[in-house]
Amino acid sequence: MKILAFDTSNKPLSVAVVEDGKVLAHVESSENKTHSVTLLPDIQDSLADASLSVNDIDRIAVADGPGSYTGVRIAVTVAKTLAFTLDKPLVGISSLKLLAADGGDDRFLVPLMDARNDNAYAGVYSNEHERLVNVVEDQHITMTKLLELLQDYDEDQLEFINATQKLTDLIREKYPHAKIISDEDSLPDATKLAKLAEHAEPVKDIDSFVPTYLRLTQAEHDWYAKGHKDDGNISYVEEV
Amino acid sequence: MKKDTLIMSFESSCDETSVAIIKNGKEILSNIIATQIKSHQRFGGVVPEVASRHHVEEITRCIELAMDEAAVTYDDIDAVAVTYGPGLVGSLLIGIMAAKTVAFAHNLPLIKVNHLAGHIYSANFVTDLQYPFMALLVSGGHTELVLVTAPGEFHTLGDTRDDAVGEAYDKIGRVLGINYPAGKQVDQMAAVGNDVFNFPRAMVQEDNLDFSFSGLKSAFINRVHHADQVHEDLSKDDLAASFQGAVLDILSNKTFRALKQHPVSQLVVAGGVAANQGLRKRLKEEIEKRNMDMELVFPPLRLCGDNAAMIGAIAQIQYEKGDFADLSLNSDPSLDF
Numbered sequence: 001m002k003i004l005a006f007d008t009s010n011k012p013l014s015v016a017v018v019e020d021g022k023v024l025a026h027v028e029s030s031e032n033k034t035h036s037v038t039l040l041p042d043i044q045d046s047l048a049d050a051s052l053s054v055n056d057i058d059r060i061a062v063a064d065g066p067g068s069y070t071g072v073r074i075a076v077t078v079a080k081t082l083a084f085t086l087d088k089p090l091v092g093i094s095s096l097k098l099l100a101a102d103g104g105d106d107r108f109l110v111p112l113m114d115a116r117n118d119n120a121y122a123g124v125y126s127n128e129h130e131r132l133v134n135v136v137e138d139q140h141i142t143m144t145k146l147l148e149l150l151q152d153y154d155e156d157q158l159e160f161i162n163a164t165q166k167l168t169d170l171i172r173e174k175y176p177h178a179k180i181i182s183d184e185d186s187l188p189d190a191t192k193l194a195k196l197a198e199h200a201e202p203v204k205d206i207d208s209f210v211p212t213y214l215r216l217t218q219a220e221h222d223w224y225a226k227g228h229k230d231d232g233n234i235s236y237v238e239e240v
Numbered sequence: 241m242k243k244d245t246l247i248m249s250f251e252s253s254c255d256e257t258s259v260a261i262i263k264n265g266k267e268i269l270s271n272i273i274a275t276q277i278k279s280h281q282r283f284g285g286v287v288p289e290v291a292s293r294h295h296v297e298e299i300t301r302c303i304e305l306a307m308d309e310a311a312v313t314y315d316d317i318d319a320v321a322v323t324y325g326p327g328l329v330g331s332l333l334i335g336i337m338a339a340k341t342v343a344f345a346h347n348l349p350l351i352k353v354n355h356l357a358g359h360i361y362s363a364n365f366v367t368d369l370q371y372p373f374m375a376l377l378v379s380g381g382h383t384e385l386v387l388v389t390a391p392g393e394f395h396t397l398g399d400t401r402d403d404a405v406g407e408a409y410d411k412i413g414r415v416l417g418i419n420y421p422a423g424k425q426v427d428q429m430a431a432v433g434n435d436v437f438n439f440p441r442a443m444v445q446e447d448n449l450d451f452s453f454s455g456l457k458s459a460f461i462n463r464v465h466h467a468d469q470v471h472e473d474l475s476k477d478d479l480a481a482s483f484q485g486a487v488l489d490i491l492s493n494k495t496f497r498a499l500k501q502h503p504v505s506q507l508v509v510a511g512g513v514a515a516n517q518g519l520r521k522r523l524k525e526e527i528e529k530r531n532m533d534m535e536l537v538f539p540p541l542r543l544c545g546d547n548a549a550m551i552g553a554i555a556q557i558q559y560e561k562g563d564f565a566d567l568s569l570n571s572d573p574s575l576d577f
Contacts, residue, residue, distance in 0.1 A: 034570060036333050036336065036337065036570050036571065037568045037569075037570045038568070040337075040341065040344055040567035040568070041566075041567050041568055044344065044567060054344070054345055069289060069292070069330075070292070070329075070330055070333065073292060073293075073296055073330070073333065073334065074333060074337055076296060077296055077299060077333075077334050077337040077338055077341075078337050078338075078340075078341050080296075080299070081299065081300060081303070081337070081338045081341040081342060081345075082341050082345055084300040084303065084304070085300075085303070085314070085341065085342050085345045085346070206300060207300045207301045207304070208297070210293070210296050210297055211293075211296065213293070217290050217293070218289070219283045219287040219289070219290055220282075220290065223282050223283065228282070234278075235278075236276060236278050236279030236282075236294070237257075237274050237275065237276050237278070237279060237294050237297065237298055238275055238277075239272065239273065240273050240274075240275050240542075
């Protein structure tokens with residue numbers, strides 16, 4: 001199976017073409033380039049490196065969030081449009097799960113993204129027989145709550161991934177012995193994304209595929225906080 | 241016989257996701273528009289992050305509907321066009337990424353379109369444009385007088401120095417208790433009210449073609465606040481008529497000043513505010529009063545708001561010129577002519 005995989009959920013960009021576990025092409029950038037500018041040319045270059053046409057691809061894989069709202073949207077829009085327009089299967093993988101793919105064996109992996117003000121996007125994954133299993137679902141959470149929630153685990157088995165210096169300091173206060181991989185050392189890798197996507201279930205309805213933001217917009221949050229309700233069924237967008 | 245050109249066009253610069261299939265820049269085979277107005281009405285105006293999220297939800301559905309309605313396949317399409325500015329950056333990016341992806345996947349040329357040029361070329365669906373022609377572009381984000389000297393050649397003669405005219409409608413609408421977008425209702429109220437408040441007509445004496453609406457907006461708000469303080473009951477219809485009266489005087493004054501400097505045979509009025517019935521009537525009357533031999537072109541209401549059909553119309557001209565973009569195309573949120 002030939003998989004085209006890409007991630008732009010945060011600053012780094014990673015694109016890969018993988019066939020049955022073999023990496024045919026891999027483009028990475030950790031620089032702060034504009035993903036909207038580079039993603040399509042990088043996909044084009046990757047396919048050229050792999051000597052494939054985009055029509056040869058059997059499956060499209062994308063990291064679908066959480067992350068930078070704009071960053072995630074760029075990759076998700078390209079992925080869903082490509083899958084739709086070429087009628088190819090599409091797989092969305094959690095951007096946190098992709099970070100967890102950097103973690104060690106027999107550990108509880110805690111991929112993190114700094115969401116500022118002592119908040120993080122985080123989840124907990126176990127690595128069982130080389131398969132990542134989600135044990136605490138991805139969420140937007142205060143660091144205090146996250147670290148409390150991890151009390152049930154053996155500190156020596158915890159491995160935090162993609163921690164900024166700020167998050168590292170907070171983790172160290174409570175878990176001085178836990179393993180921490182810094183954000184500088186944990187770049188999302190699209191070859192791993194392809195591997196995760198190989199056995200995942202493709203999305204059933206490509207039109208409805210959207211990023212996993214894990215947060216309402218501020219405007220919506222404030223609107224609901226004022227006591228507004230919708231029945232969850234209302235369509236806010238109408239064809240005219 | 242010359243082969244027909246079919247362009248698939250994308251527009252997502254603000255709160256409408258739209259995909260169209262346009263034949264030869266003249267014929268609309270489909271023009272799917274998904275509007276987010278209901279969503280943003282919760283907040284009293286467009287919230288950029290909410291808009292971006294809706295665009296991702298709608299984008300492939302719009303492509304599918306556009307192709308189905310036009311009954312075309314990718315083999316029939318000659319090029320892909322997309323609005324790359326001006327507009328909200330997050331919104332623009334969804335249309336741009338989708339358009340680039342379709343162009344890449346099907347090996348089609350990509351055309352980057354200026355949203356303002358698109359609005360002006362919505363007139364291409366109702367008449368044969370005669371160059372040079374004058375365009376009055378009036379919307380929630382823009383108020384400009386543009387001289388179009390040749391296909392795709394734009395010269396801005398005047399611009400707003402502060403608020404766009406549609407923006408002023410929304411702001412005074414809020415004071416009248418009308419939710420965004422307020423233009424249509426203010427227009428209806430103005431039709432029954434009387435212009436009795438004598439709001440200022442900014443810059444009409446000045447010998448330039450620029451506009452200003454913030455003074456008018458402030459005068460309006462001050463008048464209403466003063467009435468509230470002294471418990472004076474003002475007619476909302478009269479307030480609307482007085483506001484619109486000032487707006488129409490300003491737009492008309494500057495437009496005919498421009499037409500005097502640059503005599504042309506067509507005046508195109510485009511953008512969301514071109515749907516305003518008061519404006520339509522006023523410009524028609526002014527032309528008749530002056531005995532001008534000039535065609536007044538208003539796009540149909542559906543093409544006044546943001547839509548992808550208009551993007552396909554101007555894209556045809558760029559297609560013929562060979563004016564193509566590549567896959568590194570980015571948004572330009574403050575793009576102008």
